[in-house]
Amino acid sequence: MSEARQRILETAARLFAERGYEAVGINELIEKSEVCKATFYQQFRSKESLCVEWLRLEAAASEQQATALLDRDLPAAEKVAIRFDGLRNFLKESEFRGCPFSNTATVIPRDSDAVGVVQEYKANSRLFWHSLALQVHREPSAARALGDAWFLLFSGAVTEAQNAKALWPVDSAKAAALSLCGSSKP
Numbered sequence: 001m002s003e004a005r006q007r008i009l010e011t012a013a014r015l016f017a018e019r020g021y022e023a024v025g026i027n028e029l030i031e032k033s034e035v036c037k038a039t040f041y042q043q044f045r046s047k048e049s050l051c052v053e054w055l056r057l058e059a060a061a062s063e064q065q066a067t068a069l070l071d072r073d074l075p076a077a078e079k080v081a082i083r084f085d086g087l088r089n090f091l092k093e094s095e096f097r098g099c100p101f102s103n104t105a106t107v108i109p110r111d112s113d114a115v116g117v118v119q120e121y122k123a124n125s126r127l128f129w130h131s132l133a134l135q136v137h138r139e140p141s142a143a144r145a146l147g148d149a150w151f152l153l154f155s156g157a158v159t160e161a162q163n164a165k166a167l168w169p170v171d172s173a174k175a176a177a178l179s180l181c182g183s184s185k186p
Helices: 005-017 026-033 037-043 047-071 077-095 101-103 113-133 140-164 168-180
Strands: none
Touching: 005 037, 005 047, 005 101, 005 168, 026 037, 026 047, 026 168, 047 077, 047 101, 047 113, 077 113, 077 140, 077 168, 101 113, 101 140, 140 168
16 A cells, blocks of 8 residues: 555544544545645545545454454353443543444445445444354354344444443443343453
8 A cells, every 4th residue: 555545544534533524525634644636536536435445444443353352262241341341442532433334324425335335344243243142042043133132232332322422321231232141240
């Protein structure tokens, strides 16, 4: 990856996370990336294509963390706790900015290429919870139901923590998620 492309992506990641995709303009991205307009357009055909690449990188990083957690030799309840604790830390560090995928999905046109990236990310997120639930229930339909419950608790915790600018939704969702696997503590 070229240095200019990397700088643009890093700048976009920071600005999109801080203020949201819709609130950041191309001229600001160019200025803060310290590239000229021609260089920006050599790297990305549009702000939307930059957004798609940013979301893909975010999704890849999340997928890597999820896979590493699934592969750890820990009880499922401990993995659930780790995932919710990671969410708690992310929300606190990001000042409750919430899920970049959900936030972006609310402001992009329906025909945007970014929609597919968001949908794939959400599907993979749900699949993570299903895979983890298989460590609790061997029967696929029971694991799917548990995984969906965990996914919804996690997603809802993100949204409500963002809305309330508080961590209690994550803590409550974590407690509920742990109770679903038969443990109130990891």
